[in-house]
Amino acid sequence: MRVSMDLELKDIPGQLVLALKPVSEFKGNLISVVHHHEKKTPRGKIPVHLVFEIKSDHLDNIISLLEESGISVVSVDEKRYLEHGAVILIGHIVHTDIKDTIDKIDNTGYAEVVDLNLAMPRINRPSSASLKIDAVSKQHMSAAIELLKSIAKEKDLLVIEPICVN
Amino acid sequence: MKTIRASIIGFGAVGRGVAKVLLDKRDYLRSIGIDLKVIAIADSRTAVVDSQGVDLASALSRKKETGAVGSDTISGTEIIRTVDHELVIETTPTNIETGGVGLVNMMAAFERGMDVVTSNKGPLALKYGEVMAAAKSSGSHCRFEATVGGAMPVINLACDVLAGNRMISMEGIFNGTCNYILSRMMEEQAPYEQMLAEAQELGIAEKDPSYDVEGIDTASKLVIVANSIFGMNVSYKDVTVTGITRITPEALSLANADGFAIKLIGEVNDSNINVAPKLVPLSHPLAVGGTLNVFSVQTDLAGPITITGRGAGSIETASAILSDIIGIYRN
Ligand SMILES: NC(=O)c1ccc[n+]([C@@H]2O[C@H](COP(=O)([O-])OP(=O)(O)OC[C@H]3O[C@@H](n4cnc5c(N)ncnc54)[C@H](OP(=O)(O)O)[C@@H]3O)[C@@H](O)[C@H]2O)c1
Numbered sequence: 281m282r283v284s285m286d287l288e289l290k291d292i293p294g295q296l297v298l299a300l301k302p303v304s305e306f307k308g309n310l311i312s313v314v315h316h317h318e319k320k321t322p323r324g325k326i327p328v329h330l331v332f333e334i335k336s337d338h339l340d341n342i343i344s345l346l347e348e349s350g351i352s353v354v355s356v357d358e359k360r361y362l363e364h365g366a367v368i369l370i371g372h373i374v375h376t377d378i379k380d381t382i383d384k385i386d387n388t389g390y391a392e393v394v395d396l397n398l399a400m401p402r403i404n405r406p407s408s409a410s411l412k413i414d415a416v417s418k419q420h421m422s423a424a425i426e427l428l429k430s431i432a433k434e435k436d437l438l439v440i441e442p443i444c445v446n
Numbered sequence: 447m448k449t450i451r452a453s454i455i456g457f458g459a460v461g462r463g464v465a466k467v468l469l470d471k472r473d474y475l476r477s478i479g480i481d482l483k484v485i486a487i488a489d490s491r492t493a494v495v496d497s498q499g500v501d502l503a504s505a506l507s508r509k510k511e512t513g514a515v516g517s518d519t520i521s522g523t524e525i526i527r528t529v530d531h532e533l534v535i536e537t538t539p540t541n542i543e544t545g546g547v548g549l550v551n552m553m554a555a556f557e558r559g560m561d562v563v564t565s566n567k568g569p570l571a572l573k574y575g576e577v578m579a580a581a582k583s584s585g586s587h588c589r590f591e592a593t594v595g596g597a598m599p600v601i602n603l604a605c606d607v608l609a610g611n612r613m614i615s616m617e618g619i620f621n622g623t624c625n626y627i628l629s630r631m632m633e634e635q636a637p638y639e640q641m642l643a644e645a646q647e648l649g650i651a652e653k654d655p656s657y658d659v660e661g662i663d664t665a666s667k668l669v670i671v672a673n674s675i676f677g678m679n680v681s682y683k684d685v686t687v688t689g690i691t692r693i694t695p696e697a698l699s700l701a702n703a704d705g706f707a708i709k710l711i712g713e714v715n716d717s718n719i720n721v722a723p724k725l726v727p728l729s730h731p732l733a734v735g736g737t738l739n740v741f742s743v744q745t746d747l748a749g750p751i752t753i754t755g756r757g758a759g760s761i762e763t764a765s766a767i768l769s770d771i772i773g774i775y776r777n
Binding site: 367370399405407440 | 694696700713722723724
């Protein structure tokens with residue numbers, strides 16, 4: 281799953297390394313670290329925002345390790361997007377309200393359009409787009425693609441989905 | 447030595463390929479105890495009939511020079527109904543709306559207890575159950591390896607070589623014309639229409655390409671696979687089909703940038719039969735280019751098996767017909 285975490289570090293050297301250690305110890309995949317030096321808390325601590333991917337059963341261990349080393353874990357937000365998918369769309373993608381298409385996927389709560397690349401050759405010619413979708417699980421990914429296909433049907437778009445890789 | 451008297455009904459690319467292969471492999475066939483004698487050949491307007499055996503070499507050159515295989519006006523169907531022989535090699539054009547003359551010919555053969563080896567998809571994609579029931583009730587063999595995937599062993603692989611395995615699913619590229627067009631669109635970053643025209647120029651696509659590019663050909667093959675390998679009872683109308691005519695070069699590039707090719711994929715599993723353009727990872731065994739065909743079958747014991755080969759061509763398709771003939775008469 282994907283976890284986003286807010287920490288508060290003491291303003292002394294070596295704290296960031298200390299904060300990242302548990303994540304790497306449990307083979308987490310670090311996605312981003314934002315160090316808010318400028319936003320010191322009233323207690324003189326430095327807020328840090330971490331995003332990483334981790335096997336869900338390791339999350340509790342990471343939190344305990346952090347707390348043991350004196351780092352305060354302010355909030356933990358699990359976004360469990362384990363599945364990454366890609367599809368291609370062909371048709372009048374923009375004119376059929378691309379925002380609506382994306383919102384419908386995002387509003388499911390179990391899947392999200394995380395990237396979009398659009399190629400529009402000429403006015404009146406169909407455009408093509410590649411969409412990256414993240415979803416909570418394989419089943420949710422299939423559900424998201426089915427939803428996308430039903431939206432595409434209404435909007436006369438062609439959806440090209442990946443073969444099932446066994 | 448078993449003497450098998452055969453007719454070749456339909457003398458186009460495939461029928462002529464069969465004649466060439468039979469000439470080539472005569473000694474080999476004898477060595478395994480089969481003396482195959484072609485006693486009649488028919489095309490759309492003419493025929494040659496000779497109970498002593500038609501001279502295949504002169505039939506081939508006559509067809510090449512005059513466009514007619516013989517001077518007889520008896521039709522292929524009449525040959526089946528009136529001339530004594532054991533095997534009908536049915537290679538007339540595919541008709542997916544009615545089954546066409548191929549269906550009439552096959553039924554006529556079974557009525558007389560004759561065996562049929564065919565490359566004609568129409569009758570089987572349309573009326574698989576009826577055709578096989580007719581063959582069974584007259585004790586005839588009906589083999590059709592050439593209908594699916596040309597030279598690639600599909601039916602016989604699943605039914606003979608992998609006997610005992612349960613087939614879980616099959617997916618693949620079953621149409622060389624579509625594969626060619628999509629591969630070239632990617633290479634040249636050119637629109638569909640342009641690469642279709644190139645394929646037509648090269649004789650890879652027909653003048654009326656709709657049968658291939660709309661996915662109808664792939665769907666017909668899947669129906670035959672579903673019925674013969676997966677034990678289903680479906681017809682062409684049960685397949686959801688999307689062709690390749692809407693694919694753009696931009697879509698191919700975007701897919702490529704994400705590590706995918708776009709291929710027209712046919713898939714069969716217990717819940718659906720489906721033909722549609724799909725994203726295939728560039729490193730996946732199904733990502734073959736040019737006019738090649740390929741398929742993967744998932745089995746319960748042997749796991750996945752993938753075969754690549756030429757899905758069409760005169761001699762290639764004749765190879766599948768020959769293997770069916772040997773399969774029937776070897777023992
Ligand atoms: N070509 C391939 O690579 C390939 C691969 C797999 C399966 N197939 C299938 O194999 C079959 C033959 O394909 P092909 O490429 O050989 O087609 P083709 O070149 O068009 O040849 C068809 C032949 O059938 C003859 N014919 C038409 N109507 C007839 C009738 N009523 N009675 C007797 N003969 C008749 C034609 O006669 P004329 O010569 O007088 O026109 C021609 O000789 C088709 O069903 C096709 O779908 C083809």
